Amino acid sequence: MIDKTVASVSAAVADVQDGATVMIGGFGTAGMPSELIDALIAHGARELTIVNNNAGNAEVGLAALLKARRVRKIICSFPRQTDSYVFDALFHAGEIELELVPQGNLAERIRAAGAGIGAFYTPTAYGTPLAEGKETRLIDGRGYVLEYPISADFALIKAEKGDRWGNLIYRKTARNFGPIMASAAKCAIAQVREIVPLGALDPEVIVTPGIFVQRVVAVDVDTRRSQPQAAA
Amino acid sequence: MIRFSREQLAARVARDIPEGAYVNLGIGLPTTVANHLPSDREIFLHSENGLLGMGPAPAPGSEDPDLINAGKQPVTLLTGGAYFHHADSFAMMRGGHLDICVLGAFQVSVEGDLANWHTGAKDAIPAVGGAMDLAIGAKRVFVMMDHQTKSGASKIVERCSYPLTGVRCVNRIYTDLAVIDVTPQGLRVVEIVDGLAFDELQRLTGVPLTSADARATGRKAATLSER
Numbered sequence: 001m002i003d004k005t006v007a008s009v010s011a012a013v014a015d016v017q018d019g020a021t022v023m024i025g026g027f028g029t030a031g032m033p034s035e036l037i038d039a040l041i042a043h044g045a046r047e048l049t050i051v052n053n054n055a056g057n058a059e060v061g062l063a064a065l066l067k068a069r070r071v072r073k074i075i076c077s078f079p080r081q082t083d084s085y086v087f088d089a090l091f092h093a094g095e096i097e098l099e100l101v102p103q104g105n106l107a108e109r110i111r112a113a114g115a116g117i118g119a120f121y122t123p124t125a126y127g128t129p130l131a132e133g134k135e136t137r138l139i140d141g142r143g144y145v146l147e148y149p150i151s152a153d154f155a156l157i158k159a160e161k162g163d164r165w166g167n168l169i170y171r172k173t174a175r176n177f178g179p180i181m182a183s184a185a186k187c188a189i190a191q192v193r194e195i196v197p198l199g200a201l202d203p204e205v206i207v208t209p210g211i212f213v214q215r216v217v218a219v220d221v222d223t224r225r226s227q228p229q230a231a232a
Numbered sequence: 233m234i235r236f237s238r239e240q241l242a243a244r245v246a247r248d249i250p251e252g253a254y255v256n257l258g259i260g261l262p263t264t265v266a267n268h269l270p271s272d273r274e275i276f277l278h279s280e281n282g283l284l285g286m287g288p289a290p291a292p293g294s295e296d297p298d299l300i301n302a303g304k305q306p307v308t309l310l311t312g313g314a315y316f317h318h319a320d321s322f323a324m325m326r327g328g329h330l331d332i333c334v335l336g337a338f339q340v341s342v343e344g345d346l347a348n349w350h351t352g353a354k355d356a357i358p359a360v361g362g363a364m365d366l367a368i369g370a371k372r373v374f375v376m377m378d379h380q381t382k383s384g385a386s387k388i389v390e391r392c393s394y395p396l397t398g399v400r401c402v403n404r405i406y407t408d409l410a411v412i413d414v415t416p417q418g419l420r421v422v423e424i425v426d427g428l429a430f431d432e433l434q435r436l437t438g439v440p441l442t443s444a445d446a447r448a449t450g451r452k453a454a455t456l457s458e459r
Contacts, residue, residue, distance in 0.1 A: 104322035104365030
């Protein structure tokens, strides 16, 4: 019997090696897999390359990982936020490398990795500083920039419900990068609010089919309510 | 001088958004356009983090941390709205499916180049988000900004001195002084705030403008006619 469920978040991230590239889902805190990130901090892997839209908020989740100095490089579109002071300090001290990527290029590069695309031409950033040094091409009179995929060793994502085959559904705008990151990583780990029996998810509405997911772990905190709630 | 207030400017932009339009309103000033869309028009607001059919802010106490907009503020979803992942969301933007996006700007050039993501300051942390995707992707790009900087310099310029967001991408500029179209023949003034003469607007702008009237009287700047 195939069972991708894992008993704990610490077991789920136990083999993340030093120097790994780790995609972390979420847009700000919506969809951020905070419990998996906390487990990654406790696990202790260092010199990580992180792929996320942002660079952490306050001192929780991704910001806590940065604060613990486990991240060598971050690939993101929007690091600067009102509460991104952990990243800001590391950046100004020269202690973290930043690869700034326009948000649509970030999404498409991740999607491309998951879809087996070798590279693609995009008009985004053509003629701007973010295209400097990159190959460009005129196609039907319009300027395009060549962009390469971003793949990862691990993806840590947050979904609403999952089953033992790894099928996932999400909740509202917490979906954001989850589906494409799952497809772009060798090992996609989904923390879910609830693990449901096989067949409980309507096949017409499954967003991420289990082929893209290697591990599913239930996290017994419902972020929508202040009270912790037991997972099914 | 009388200038459009922020609210008047937002209302003016809203007037140009037709029924049925798919629209992305950028973070900051453009977000306020939503407050002025007439309730009798069905307009689809897109937010790049993954929703279409975005509704207004929720009532206090009803915020949902899983339902936010691109500015990471709590929002609601209209009946009929949809959620989707980031690659789909940016396909809507980059694939030319949005009718209009409204963006803020530091500078716009006479050719419609846009600078709105970075001041170029050495110690500034660069952050771009979806600005470059919106600039090249929407069918029409509207810019909403003050006509001048705080020190009185024109934000409509011959060439942008700030790092570019997109090349020749802006279609229309809404400022606190005027509404100006970017055309292959140069900048064409569509509307001026009440009480301001065209010549005075031209003096404050620093790059050649034309208006319907000015064109009729042959006052169009030679430098622009050569483009």
